[in-house]
Amino acid sequence: MTAARTLARYAVTETLEKIPAAARHEATRSILNWLGCAVGGSRHPAVDKALAALAPFGAGNQCTVLGRRERTDALNAALINGLSAHVLDFDDTHLRTLLHPSVPVASALMAVAQRQPIDGRDFIQAFIVGVEIECRIANAIWFAHNSHWYITGTAGVFGAAAAVTRVLGLDENATTHALGIACAQAAGTREMAGTMTKAFIHGRAAQNGLLAALLAQQGFTAAESSLEGQHGFANVLAPERDLAALTAGLGETYEILANSYKPYACGVVAHPVIDACIQLHNEHRINPAEIACIALTVNPRALELTGIKSPPNGLKSKWSIYHSAAVSLVDGAAGEHQYSDERVNAPAVLALRGKTTASADARLPEIAARVTITLKNGTVLEKRIDRVIGSAENPMSDRDLETKLRGLADGVLPAAQADALIALVWRIGELKDVAELARTAAAT
């Protein structure tokens, strides 16, 4: 039996009753965070431009564009809502693989939920199935894949496909083909860092997975050996791979439990430095003008992924550990505003960025960092972070996530509407029709 068929059988037979309550709750937290990110990203120019480009071609009016007044067809809704949910780089992260689980799965599922009624329990179940499959595929390749590819663009499309096949009620055979059609659309290389196309790659994973399921529903065929075949996903997109990770313990463990949420609006590898800088800012009320130099010590991957010394704009600044450190010390925060063009060019931030150096230390895990600040008067301030906030060891609380959503919705939805959305998400298991969530997340 091929890996795709084993995963398809799991997608068809999984039941909510069997899934631990902790996994169901984590799924609900993920959906809350996804909605917040989509609402918060919905006014980004990338979303404006994508909507303008696509509007003439879609059937329109089928689905909500989260955070906006426009409506669009289901396929484009999956793309646009996925794009807006990722464009701030603030969405959830499967820490082991750096895959962003909710963007493909939730964006595709919510589009379908506005074409046919799906109750909250079925939605959560399909969401967990989709996340399980995309994360397992990511587990099999990430270590030999992530240096070049956006794993959400490649593995995420399988998760979206699997989740949608489940709510469409497709059988094992059609689901196997859907995973194959998904495989044929796996795309997106890291060269696009710091451009709108990065978020497009993530949104496209949702749309591509949805399309795969819709084609499979019609009997469209693909290779069964899409995952382990000689010219299949794992062999082509990763020089080394751990195929056992695809199916070992399937249905017994739940990858959703390894999901995490960002307190800061940039790639997770920079978070320990930000955590340290904000703590130093709060503890010492440092005047940035008095800083002589800042030395960051981080895990090598952090430096590899966020090594941009002088980011030219806000989007690129999310990939600059230097900017993250500087702006955290100046503002005491690292929300979306700190990664705006304005903050990138602010004289105080610019000056501090120039005084910041970074070095890699392979002994530091990715959730850790050391920051050493030398003041002009010779004082040395140091902060070591061992378990960054948002990590598995130090997760954001439910209240933290609510606060994050309110912050993201600020200026997009009225506060009362954001509160209503939060309340509705916590009640998702009782909802007869989860489209209510989308309606509540639309601007009026």
Added chain:
Amino acid sequence: MTAARTLARYAVTETLEKIPAAARHEATRSILNWLGCAVGGSRHPAVDKALAALAPFGAGNQCTVLGRRERTDALNAALINGLSAHVLDFDDTHLRTLLHPSVPVASALMAVAQRQPIDGRDFIQAFIVGVEIECRIANAIWFAHNSHWYITGTAGVFGAAAAVTRVLGLDENATTHALGIACAQAAGTREMAGTMTKAFIHGRAAQNGLLAALLAQQGFTAAESSLEGQHGFANVLAPERDLAALTAGLGETYEILANSYKPYACGVVAHPVIDACIQLHNEHRINPAEIACIALTVNPRALELTGIKSPPNGLKSKWSIYHSAAVSLVDGAAGEHQYSDERVNAPAVLALRGKTTASADARLPEIAARVTITLKNGTVLEKRIDRVIGSAENPMSDRDLETKLRGLADGVLPAAQADALIALVWRIGELKDVAELARTAAAT
């Protein structure tokens, strides 16, 4: 200057006047062949299923589905017409790289031509620009890429994007971004051979390229270094690469001149064997029942790509050199009918397939093959092909291409309509609005 910008500058500044007449004529031949393939493939179940899956989501009625009565929106027209133009594996081939140039470029361009009037000269010019760019990108990687990827799914998307940016009148900057957005959608691995998803990958290249151009038109951003960057197209999708091929002699040589057209409805690497078998069939009027055994000697790549010994269905039989040899000897032909489920299971073909062996000989070029037939009475018949029909050295004539189109249109369009379409294509340089071609290729 990045390679993408150099190619973008070429796309913006190329002029038809400068392009040799031979290249313009080859482009016209390519468009004729593309239309024939799309019409001929238009009734394939893969097309039915894709149309059914997509119909609920598109704006509809913007564009012709070639060979059919349905109409669809421009983005889906690019996909569906690309899919139908490739699904018979009968479309054109850039012989050096095995890229199928017309499917992405012509399918995307014709969709745009039904949204805004494009005259025949502008269409040909944009077509040549698109083919030039996709073939150059293919030239840079094919030798280290094709074993795993469908190069039309990966390089083709750039061609579609470049052609569309040209007719949309985008500037160098936007065209550079369009190539980047195209890069982010490059996808499609060879594991999908013999399934509907193979043709989907090819059609999707047209749609993805069109989408890239539409997004770039709105100011959507992508990396300039999409082609040569560390995490860009060439470095990620090919372990070795020849980046000089991207731009050397750009605007002086024309890749369209290296295009070729298939006389037989399967992958080109099997064509020399088919050519030999049909010639043996015609010369000796062999009774298949009298054949003891058939020995094929081919270039190693032919065996690698078409080594399926017992194809389970018509689609897979296109990748079986054994089936190609057997059916050519039984039927004296290798058109679409010879790759049907019926012919795959026909007792006479089945019996001959079982008597066929194949071996690789690296001294044979890809356009050559040897076929040795031993009859039960001991007679040995041999045929060596040095320059297969359809090769650069022995191309199909304009009349051959017309005959091929008529055969493909048989049963889809009335003969008079096929003739009118052929006449119209040869007059493309005079057409005020090439949408006339699409209208003439629609079923009524």
